[in-house]
Amino acid sequence: MRSLSAPFLVTAGILIGIAGGIAPGSAAERQPAPKDAYAYIGWPNDGEVVTQRFKVWLGLRNFGVAPSGIVKPNTGHHHLLIDTDLPPLDEPIPNDRKHIHLGAGQTETYLELPPGRHTIQLLMGDADHVPHDPPVMSKRITVIVR
Amino acid sequence: MIVRIAALLLTCAPALAVVAIPATVQAQDAATVQPDTPPKRGQAPKDARAYIIWPPNGAVIDGGKLWVRMGLQNFGVAPAGVRRDNTGHHHLIIDRDLPPLDEPIPNDKNHLHFGGGQTEARIELPPGTHTLQMLIGDADHVPHDPPVTSPKITITVR
Numbered sequence: 073m074r075s076l077s078a079p080f081l082v083t084a085g086i087l088i089g090i091a092g093g094i095a096p097g098s099a100a101e102r103q104p105a106p107k108d109a110y111a112y113i114g115w116p117n118d119g120e121v122v123t124q125r126f127k128v129w130l131g132l133r134n135f136g137v138a139p140s141g142i143v144k145p146n147t148g149h150h151h152l153l154i155d156t157d158l159p160p161l162d163e164p165i166p167n168d169r170k171h172i173h174l175g176a177g178q179t180e181t182y183l184e185l186p187p188g189r190h191t192i193q194l195l196m197g198d199a200d201h202v203p204h205d206p207p208v209m210s211k212r213i214t215v216i217v218r
Numbered sequence: 219m220i221v222r223i224a225a226l227l228l229t230c231a232p233a234l235a236v237v238a239i240p241a242t243v244q245a246q247d248a249a250t251v252q253p254d255t256p257p258k259r260g261q262a263p264k265d266a267r268a269y270i271i272w273p274p275n276g277a278v279i280d281g282g283k284l285w286v287r288m289g290l291q292n293f294g295v296a297p298a299g300v301r302r303d304n305t306g307h308h309h310l311i312i313d314r315d316l317p318p319l320d321e322p323i324p325n326d327k328n329h330l331h332f333g334g335g336q337t338e339a340r341i342e343l344p345p346g347t348h349t350l351q352m353l354i355g356d357a358d359h360v361p362h363d364p365p366v367t368s369p370k371i372t373i374t375v376r
Contacts, residue, residue, distance in 0.1 A: 114271070114287070129271070129289070136335025137295035139305055144297050147335045177294025177305045179337050 105204035109135035140175030148196035262362035266293035298333030306354035
């Protein structure tokens with residue numbers, strides 16, 4: 073607990089410091105994230121062969137989960153990018169079938185994909201769905217759907 | 219020590235700030251709510267389920283340092299102090315039975331709070347047999363109704 077609290081405090085202090093100096097009115101202000109924060113796909117593994125409906129387990133380290141709309145330092149919510157590259161990092165993550173928002177604070181979900189090769193990547197978004205700076209994201213993995 | 223107190227203050231501040239709000243909400247519901255009932259428990263769907271992804275039950279850990287990965291189904295994670303339906307934050311109960319379910323989960327070395335919305339925890343345990351169990355708490359650290367809790371697992375540290 074103590075090891076979690078200390079960096080959090082430091083970051084919170086930095087955040088408060090930064091907030092004081094920010095000029096209002098700039099578009100899509102990105103929230104800072106600690107450098108050691110990262111997301112990862114706990115399941116499936118890269119290269120895994122899966123059925124058409126499969127579970128995806130969303131991993132997150134040195135960072136917290138909060139539903140969309142909640143403004144809290146060092147938190148965000150998961151987005152799954154399917155068969156697409158990273159979107160622009162300075163604007164809200166698109167909301168369509170290639171960009172799945174998990175705005176209720178979910179940490180796992182099911183995907184249904186047609187047979188073939190697909191890529192999956194995780195990208196955290198802040199209260200307004202904008203990626204953090206630096207972005208908290210996973211490696212892009214490939215699954216084979218049968 | 220200072221860090222710990224500061225962390226406590228930081229954790230409590232948002233919780234204290236929101237405590238004032240439900241008082242007025244409860245006043246509106248006064249017709250249906252008994253005046254001296256314990257804190258109202260947040261509702262959870264019956265299929266909400268917490269589980270410890272890692273370590274598995276019966277695991278033997280060398281050295282005693284481990285990451286605990288906390289899983290949650292049909293429910294969402296929100297930091298402490300955040301009021302949103304079907305969300306809560308993780309608590310890890312070490313070497314204890316479940317606490318009373320109608321009051322805030324204790325905050326001590328046997329009841330770890332993850333009020334920052336963390337889904338993984340780095341813990342260190344002395345050699346021996348230990349039990350781990352997850353219990354989700356609401357904005358005020360009170361378990362939901364029904365409680366969202368994991369099976370209790372036993373691990374051995376050597």
